[in-house]
Amino acid sequence: xxxxxxxxxxxxxxxxxxxxxxxxxxxxxxxxxxxxxxxxxxxxxxxxxxxxxxxxxxxxxxxxxxxxxxxxxxxxxxxxxxxxxxxxxxxxxxxxxxxxxxxxxxxxxxxxxxxxxxxxxxxxxxxxxxxxxxxxxxxxxxxxxxxxxxxxxxxxxxxxxxxxxxxxxxxxxxxxxxxxxxxxxxxxxxxxxxxxxxxxxxxxxxxxxxxxxxxxxxxxxxxxxxxxxxxxxxxxxxxxxxxxxxxxxxxxxxxxxxxxxxxxxxxxxxxxxxxxxxxxxxxxxxxxxxxxxxxxxxxxxxxxxxx
Numbered sequence: 001x002x003x004x005x006x007x008x009x010x011x012x013x014x015x016x017x018x019x020x021x022x023x024x025x026x027x028x029x030x031x032x033x034x035x036x037x038x039x040x041x042x043x044x045x046x047x048x049x050x051x052x053x054x055x056x057x058x059x060x061x062x063x064x065x066x067x068x069x070x071x072x073x074x075x076x077x078x079x080x081x082x083x084x085x086x087x088x089x090x091x092x093x094x095x096x097x098x099x100x101x102x103x104x105x106x107x108x109x110x111x112x113x114x115x116x117x118x119x120x121x122x123x124x125x126x127x128x129x130x131x132x133x134x135x136x137x138x139x140x141x142x143x144x145x146x147x148x149x150x151x152x153x154x155x156x157x158x159x160x161x162x163x164x165x166x167x168x169x170x171x172x173x174x175x176x177x178x179x180x181x182x183x184x185x186x187x188x189x190x191x192x193x194x195x196x197x198x199x200x201x202x203x204x205x206x207x208x209x210x211x212x213x214x215x216x217x218x219x220x221x222x223x224x225x226x227x228x229x230x231x232x233x234x235x236x237x238x239x240x241x242x243x244x245x246x247x248x249x250x251x252x253x254x255x256x257x258x259x260x261x262x263x264x265x266x267x268x269x270x271x272x273x274x275x276x277x278x279x280x281x282x283x284x285x286x287x288x289x290x291x292x293x294x295x296x297x298x299x300x301x302x303x304x305x306x307x
Contacts, residue, residue, distance in 0.1 A: 001050040005063065007031060007042035014172040015045055019062045023048075030067035030075070040109045041067050041075045078107045085137065089116055092132045100124045103146065104154045113140040119151050149174050152198035159196060159204075166203050177201040184212045186240065215240040219262055228260055 005025050006015040018033055025031065029044045053060055067075070085105040093102060100120040107114055114137055118124075126143055133141045146154075153167040167174070182194055182205055196202040220226060224235045226247065233247035236257065243262040248255060 002053045002060065003048050004051040004053075004060065005044055005048045006046040007033065007063075008045050009035075009040060009042045011168070016042070017051075017058075017060050019060050020048055021062070023063060023066075025063075025066075030072050032064045032067050032071060034061055034064065037108050037113065038110055039064075041071060075109070078109065078111070081111075082107050085114055085116075088136060089129075089133060092129055092136075095132075096126075096128055098124055098126060098129060100126070101151075103151050111139065113142065115142045115144055117144050117146050117150070117154060119146060119148065148198040149200055152196065157197045159202070160193075161204075165197060167198075171203060174203065175206045177203060177206050181205045181209055181212075184209075184216060212240055215243065219243065220245065226265070228258075228265065230258060233258075 002019050003021050003023075004017050005020045007018055008015050018031075025044050025048055027044055027047065031042055031044060033040060033042050082105045085107065086102065089105060090102050093100060099122065100118045103117040103119060105114060105116050114133070116133070124145075130141050130143065149167065152165060153171075156168040157165050159165050177200070179189065179194075179201070182189060182201070185205070185208070187194065187205075194201055194205070219238050219240065220235050222235055222238065225232060226235060226245075227233075228247055231249060233249040235245055236248040237246035238244075239246075244259050245262055245265065246257060246259050248257050
């Protein structure tokens with residue numbers, strides 16, 4: 001077993017595993033690690049834990065040491081220089097009249113490389129821009145085009161829920177989100193309500209996907225005929241979160257509506273299944289047991305609306 005700690009290089013984003021044998025680290029500690037771009041400063045985001053790395057595919061590098069006061073100060077200076085680089089790059093973009101939206105500027109810890117992130121609907125010829133940036137900063141320049149979700153992650157903001165965006169607080173990757181998730185959750189298919197700050201479907205639609213899928217498998221659909229302790233009725237509405245079923249009872253004189261907890265109807269469902277079992281070699285349900293079905297839930301055999 002190897003003692004592992006997770007660290008991040010930015011306030012939000014993917015966390016990376018590093019070994020920390022014989023080191024006592026706390027959340028928020030600044031540490032120095034070796035990356036593909038050289039030495040860099042990262043912050044601990046989780047408590048240390050033990051991990052069996054024998055069959056682990058990725059190589060886990062060790063944390064070199066806790067960051068010194070000078071390195072932390074250098075890190076703060078780097079952040080200030082990134083703001084200046086952003087403003088200067090935006091000035092050059094306006095000068096060359098390029099159709100691109102600058103999102104962020106990131107310095108390597110040693111200052112020998114600068115990465116500029118931008119979004120654009122089309123391909124951009126930024127060769128002249130790179131020349132101006134290289135001359136201004138005397139460093140290696142990289143321009144990286146990103147998507148709208150990555151832009152929201154870097155910029156940050158407040159969601160419709162009133163909280164800070166998930167992508168810039170705890171999400172370390174973007175999971176696929178589809179309109180079917182919104183349909184399964186009974187949401188209005190209105191883009192202004194379903195889209196997040198990035199203009200894409202909100203990531204939080206994916207958070208409760210499994211819970212809704214499980215509820216759809218167990219609960220009946222609208223329009224199904226069921227039997228309840230109060231008689232036979234038709235399902236008019238299903239609350240998937242509270243697991244309550246609204247049943248409509250129609251007679252020649254009036255129509256009544258009652259709400260049942262699905263937990264109350266499930267035992268009736270299992271009772272019905274037992275009563276429908278065949279006796280001996282008889283292929284049909286036992287007539288002697290059919291009287292027991294009065295209190296059993298029955299769902300119509302409709303192949304198009306199977307649960």
